[in-house]
Amino acid sequence: MKKSQISKEALLDVANDIVFNEGSENLNIRTIAQRANVSVGSVYNYFPSKSAIVFALVEDFWKRVLQENLKEVPDNLNYASYVSSIYDVLYKYADQYQSLFISHYKTMSDEDKRTGLGLRDKQFRMFDQQFLKVLNQDETVKNDVWSETYTPKDFNRFVMMNILTALRTKQNSISILVQTIENVLY
Template sequence: MRRKDDTLRETLLELARSIVDAEGIDALNIRAIAQRAGVAAGTIYNYFSNKEEILLALTEEYWKQILLEMETVITADSFCEQLIKIYVFLKERIDQSAGKLMSSLGGLEPVGQTRMASMQSALEASLIKRMEQDAKVREDIWNGQFSKGQFARFIMGNMLMLLKSKAPMADLYFFVEIIKKIIY
């Protein structure tokens, strides 16, 4: 059996991304990627079992990039101010490519959620780090039943729910006010 070439896999993903960006998700198919890569369609199947797996890999890669970018561009003194900026940042990305990629996964949602667990963990860790950097956050609120990790998951879950429901900004501000009353 032939060994897979990681460089070719990355090239295939890059070509898939260029097709999606230029022509849309519907234009993406195994034949189009193979043609642009100058390989047989069967070669693509050595790396991806179908179009949905390619879309899942693109989505995962896209979210890794978003989280890296978020670490450098979101700054504010207050944790709550950062939450608002994070929400706006994520909303803009979802309204662009990320939302289209995520909605294209259709029946792969359970698989996608499992593969995206590492992104969620990274976001939780980022929220904890940001809380710890805000000197005004009370330290006496944390205990075995109310940890920073649990609170970060609570925040993330609610922010994702607001993003999915396309809630008005007023709902985010209300949520942030609740957080302020808890941590300050």
């Protein structure tokens, strides 16, 4: 890549290629610079540390999942079907980036760990809002499900926590959760 073509996105593409083709253990600023045909200092202009690159990769990954892969999920799904479809997408990709983040997390400074947790929380809020929107728009939900103490927001949070647990424990199916959703809502 020519120096005139250098951009944050181009460097992220190089970093992404390294992670997927060679493994996250081979990700470092020197290798990115070498593969991008730029100076190490040029990489530091966009990413002050390896942690910043990891965070950018993780954020870019979730952005792509939300924007690109979720487009493939039909809009007319009920909440239970939506949860199942989205989980399949998340499961397909999450392991790759979880291993990237976890392998680097051990060597992060305390400040970078806090930043990483903040990034995780931001991504969780984005998914939470999207799922809640689908739940609120699901016209097939029984009318008498919700009360003052049993709200769509709380129910959705319960579902989200179970999805995160399933992803962390690498469960390839959430059929019990989907069946529970169906039993409660429909």
